[in-house]
Amino acid sequence: MRIIRFEKEGSAQLAAVNDQDQIFALQQSDFLALIHEADRLEITPLELVSKAIEGIEALHDQIDQLQLLVPIEAPEVWAAGVTYERSRDARNYEATEGRLDASTFYDKVYDAVRPEIFFKSTAARTVGPGGEVQLRSDSVWQVPEPELGLVLSAAGKIIGYTIGNDMSCRDIEGENPLYLPQAKVWKRSCSIGPAIRLAEAVDNPYNFQITSHIYRDGEKAVEGTANTNQLKRKLEELTEYLIRDNELFEGTVLLTGTCIVPPNEFTLAHGDRIEIEITGIGTLVNHVVSAGN
Template sequence: MPGENSLLAVNLTDCLPADWREGLFIGRVLTAAGPSPILVDKGIAYDMSQVAPTVAQLAEKLPLAAASGEELGPLDTLALPLLSPVDLQCVKACGVTFALSAIERVIEERARGDASAAAEIRGRLEERVGGSIRAVVPGSAEAAALKAALIEDGLWSQYLEVAIGPDAEVFTKSPVLSTVGLGAEIGIRSDSTWNNPEPEVVLLVNAAGSAIGATLGNDVNLRDFEGRSALLLGKAKDNNASCSLGPLVRLFDEDFTIDDVRNAELELTIDGPEGYRLEGHSSMNQISRDPLELVRQTLSEHQYPDGFTLFLGTLFAPVQDRDEPGRGFTHKVGDVVAISTPRLGKLVNTVVTSKDAAPWSFGLTALFTNLAARGLLKETA
């Protein structure tokens, strides 16, 4: 059953958007019967499982009157645990969508996964490309000229190709139903020695290809694995409990639009078990490709009949030393990671190894077995 993943004690009210009583949200809760989609309207939560048994189906029925569901009461007094707010949607992600992120990927590649070599490489690369790479539009003539100059200098990288070339990096982050939500443990591989959180805004896109809302996400990254080879991206990104979303998806309306995503300011804090604290920031207005352009490229030659979520990338690249000078940041078991922005709320998770996180056992077969037992599969179209 979803929700078996150990939960950090979090105050739900502290994690809700500043104006949660005004927006329209969808998500999932764990009821005694099983997972149920909810709609939150004017601060009141409604169980929508009798109307749409999955969030993917609920997204296709919007706009939908909340009163057609079963009232659960005010969101801030909700007694049911929140799950990841998506279910059947494919979980997609974009990489290297910020210039600084591109430089960090080059550093990983040049360091071959060795954190101790990163500081010297970082300084050398930023001296050569730090300013110019921020000034070009991906796919433009100026970008092509910069690419030619970097190749001539022997500084070209596959990461710079997706940063300033015509094609965005879009990959599948994790399997359907494998994401975790607010308060859950989030996993890093037990054999990783250089890793970090990636605080991101995540779009929810429906089956028709329209972005209908946004939430927060942590696209956990293993810098040592990807740094050794980009072909290890799957091992770097897709591990047990390695993807968190939440607390809820805020739906776009007259008061919350894609422009709020474009201008979102994300804050990140990491509180370690030894008293260490790291604070980070990511400004979406510095993204190199527009969020809707990333949606377009994801859809260019693919369909998603159950919709998809799309991580938009991050500006955050931690370089603050944690232990040894020059080794930068890496997670420790017990780190509490909090990602926040006023209009989407706060996503909080505790770091464990993927081996020690609760095994993912509630997949598609289990979900549909549960929905059938609850009599929720009739008239689902």
């Protein structure tokens, strides 16, 4: 079962989407209200949704006909890095100017007990499905990073799964690791959506198939696939380090790292379209605009 938000007559409407892509309107106005109601009734969110849509008629709209909103206005978005071997290799390439035989701190963090976790975005900097992600004006090597996102409770419990795009400036990060915040955080540098799959509706989070396409001038420029079974670290391991001595806000999203990296000669350009699909969640589509647009 997936949860979406869409605009209806100027207001946000919450809805459930079953595996047959039928859409059912819900009474709650946002995802956390749904979670709170389930907690109050001492049932799971999936049980609450299943009871709420039992016997009611599905909407006549298709998902692509709705004006989708970000599925949750996450107060904070965090991200984990170097959680896949492919990501480690890409970071090494940036840091060593292509000398792949050179060992770096990325190798160390890949094998370390402590994972890399960094602050990525806020609600104001995050866009939803169909929104525009923005290029940074002082970077010439920028890429999307398709990632599985964890929607967390204040205690760090995984309550849902979504799709995230962790926009990244490879040249800035490669120049100096201390520049990581500038390589990761700027206006409209993150997107999440189009839906949240309830945690109880996922049998195995280590079997999500991730597919990414980048289109330029209507032609496919880059494509890649990965599976969360390639993750080096467990999801609970990442969340445990995020909440350690930290105040976590309810509805925080943690992006879990990427295994899909475009060719080294590729950089995003104004007008590109990014599509990230994760089986069971949906397809997150965003368009790329230059700084200042």
